[in-house]
Amino acid sequence: MEILEYLSKNRIKMNLEGRSKAEVIKEMAQVFVKDGILSADDLDEFISSIYEREKLSPTGMQDGVAIPHARTHLVKKMSLALGISKTGVDFDSMDDEPSKLIFMIAAPENAKGEHLDLLAEIAKLSFEEELVEKIESVETVEEVLNLLK
Template identity: 35%
Template sequence: MELANILDENIIFPKADYTNKAEVLQELSELLEKESYVSDASEFLEAVYEREKEGVTGIGNLLAIPHGKSESVQKPGVAIITLNNKVDWESLDDSGAQIVFLIAVGTENSKNHLKLLSQIARKLGNDDINTALLSAQKKEEIIKILTS
């Protein structure tokens, strides 16, 4: 599974105004449900919070990659949000988060889950990409940044 093949502008939200992690995760989970990636946003969100208990999903440099494996996932997806202001988020460098990639995979898709995590982390290891994502105004710009 390649990141470029599953990016969907319907689940990308640039320049959002949320004040905390819970609001961000709730919004992205509902967006995944609205677009039929998950059948039950609450069930999926519960899986995300279970994963959050295992360790931080903030990888540093204002980036977070929360993820959940749930039977409610109908098809794998990555919901993306960029925030106008950073929110508190447990991270490796205590910087919080301003770019969040919420990965949804079914319980049987462990390899896909790890492959997506790896692809996203590799892309986001580039400061120029992160800067471009933060300044992107449109969904199409975010997709272009992540696929070029």
């Protein structure tokens, strides 16, 4: 499995505007709406699903990576969005550092194995400090895609 199987250039947001976890979650969820993964009518319910998952345990990993995610009937095809925050956002990460790379997963309810596999791939990426730092500092979507190849 590769991260790029689920990520498209339309779902990479280079400069997140949100400064709080709540603002970033909403901003990232809107990326799925703009790309047709999620209906605008379902946006609030999807965001609620993300919050429900966050209550179980925070999705802030380490070294500036967070992976908010939800499995829900609102999504038909597993998809990934990536947001980059220059300043970082508090996602209650394991190392107490702000998250600069926010990988949001929207998964169908029945995609448990595939969903876990994608989570594992992103978690592995969080251990590659040099790669994470390069992604944090790029200027274009194309550079992000090239680094993730």
